[in-house]
Amino acid sequence: MNLRYTRGDDHVWIGYFRSPALEFSQPRAGWDAVYTLGVLRVLPSLQIASGGFAGGSLALEAGTTWFGGGGLGRTNLRNYANLNFDPNDSLTLYGGYRWDDADSVVLQLVRDNRLNPDQQNLHLIWRNELAGGERFTVDLLAKQGTVEDRFIRRAGLSFNYEWRRWFAKLAWDPLVNFTPQNMVRLSTGMRF
Incomplete structure (x- = not known):
């Protein structure tokens, strides 16, 4: 379960995860934002959870139509x-093409750079806005x-x-x- 508040380019959320199969539950909260400085964007995030977990990330992105970026994520390993x-706990590199604010294609590499450096994910992400x-x-x-x-x-x-409300x-x-x-x-939800 997750409740998220958005104001401009800032997002704050609180949530609760429960898995009966894993016999595990965890309240959590986080924040992320986008700060734009011309063609440069700074993307910080923070998250906390029960059990003493804390983590965060920082990414930098440059460009408008063609863009690229990179970032680093860290936790306290709880x-x-x-x-x-x-x-x-990872290093992220990505690049892509943006038709406008809502339409883009991105190639993104996320590689664990702490505990399991051979683990990596490669994403091809397509976002599109419809009428x-x-x-x-x-x-x-x-x-x-x-x-x-x-x-x-x-x-x-x-x-x-995503529909307008759901x-x-x-x-x-x-x-x-x-x-x-x-x-x-x-995952399903609504905006209010």
């Missing part, structure tokens, strides 16, 4: 249920790295559709966070 494809303000995002994932002493290569996919996201994440577990995630 237990955390990561709900995205990518490791939190009437509806939008969709497709994220094709190629992952590789060691899972329980064996090297793997897998493909994943997520599809996000949104839905479906994701297939094989060997989620480089564990033996496969995950299908369905």
Whole structure:
């Protein structure tokens, strides 16, 4: 469960994760923003969770139509249920093309640079706005790295559709966070 507040380019969220299968639950909160300085953008984020978890990231992006960027993520290595494809302790490099503020294609490499440096995710992300303000995002994932002493290569996919008030996201994440577990995630919500 997640509650998110957006004001301009700042986002604050609080959430709660629970997995009966893993016998694990975790309250969490975070903040992220985009600061624009001409053609340069600074993208910081912070997150905290129960059990003493703390993490953050900082990325720099440059360009308008053609753009590129890179970033670094760090945590204090406390237990955390990561709900995205990518490791939190990582180096990220990306580049892409933006038709306008809502339409873009991006190639992004996220590589663990702390505990498991052979683990990496390569994303091809397409965002598109449709007539009437509806939008969709497709994220094709190629992952590789060691899972329980064996090297793997897998493909994943997520599809996000946004109406004016509602949104839905479906994701297939094989060997989620480089564990033996496969995950299908369905997220839905509304704006108010």
